[in-house]
Amino acid sequence: MNKVNKEIKKDIKTKANPLLSILNRYLELTDTEGLTLETLNHTQIDYLKFVADTDNNGNCQIVLSLLYRFGINVEKDLNKAFKYMEQAAMQEIASAQYILGTMYFEGVGVKKSVDKAFKYISLAAKSGDQDANVSLVDLLVRGIGTKKDPRKAFNILVKEAERDNMKAQSLLGSFYATGTGCDLNYKKAVEWFKIAAEKGNSEAQFNLGLSYINGRGVAKNPLLAEKWWKEAANQGNTGAIQALSMLYS
CATH class of the missing domain: 1.25.40.10 (Tetratricopeptide repeat domain)
Structure with missing residues (x-):
């Protein structure tokens, strides 16, 4: 995912933005304006861990995965990043499936596997994740994790463009x-x-x-x-x- 890969980290972080608003009831914040991964404090992060582990809350797991992946207000831990994202992906959350696919593609917290990358990116694409569909197009054109199929890639782009x-x-x-x-x-x-x-x-x-x-x-x-x-x-x-x-x- 050459050109696409350059945008992946940026895309991944932006996926946290809508989740942070959803998490308002867990964080008990009265104002979520301007809330970002960087502004989460240690008390809030500890509470996210509690909800993620006890309620198996996928949104919390995604946010925690991103925090650990990029070392934001926590010690960077790629194994924990992978664990939390995998847990969220198992709940069929499209954004989690997409990010998990990129983690397999890059070997982040797990052994690199283009086959599994293709699997999870495909699952996310089927669920309508726009970033996943763009990444899937790149994989199909280059034949990564699957056979080359530029025609299928083109058809996906037409649908996504529309x-x-x-x-x-x-x-x-x-x-x-x-x-x-x-x-x-x-x-x-x-x-x-x-x-x-x-x-x-x-x-x-x-x-x-x-x-x-x-x-x-x-x-x-x-x-x-x-x-x-x-x-x-x-x-x-x-x-x-x-x-x-x-x-x-």
């Missing part, structure tokens, strides 16, 4: 631009790049700039190429930063 999955929309543009699992179609590539770019996806912004500079699927327009590369560069997209450097040289 569900307003921004990352899937950007990737779908790339599939059309390269003819991966589908017929080469630069116009459709530009359509999906635009949709994702306007939502702020930096990779789509970079690729849309390439479309404008090369005149593929759209009339050549260096000014629009520059505009979208600037948008992507402002988000730290290295491809866009390099493109702008070459444009100005």
Whole structure:
């Protein structure tokens, strides 16, 4: 999961945000505004452990797993991180299944296994987890943990793009631009790049700039190429930063 893998840690941490609000009744907080993994204190963490262990509460287990995985206000312990995430995944919580899959893929707290990574990411994808579906596409294209199946990957992207999955929309543009699992179609590539770019996806912004500079699927327009590369560069997209450097040289 090369490109996808770069976003995994960021995605994993953001999955805790809605869970922290759900945990209000366990943490007995009167105000959850701005609550993050980093703001949980030791008393709250101890209570999460109690609820996770006594009630087998999946939400608590996910949050604890993340705390131990990244060493946030607890001593980093990848074995505990894996244990808690596995417990949550066994309750068929899609986000837990997805994260467990990434842990198997990276060998975090467990022996690396691409087969198990594919298994749990697939389970999460079937349950509708958007990040899992994007990761599943990458596994299918590269044949990791399964046979290569770019056509199946393309079909997943179409469904996810129609569900307003921004990352899937950007990737779908790339599939059309390269003819991966589908017929080469630069116009459709530009359509999906635009949709994702306007939502702020930096990779789509970079690729849309390439479309404008090369005149593929759209009339050549260096000014629009520059505009979208600037948008992507402002988000730290290295491809866009390099493109702008070459444009100005």
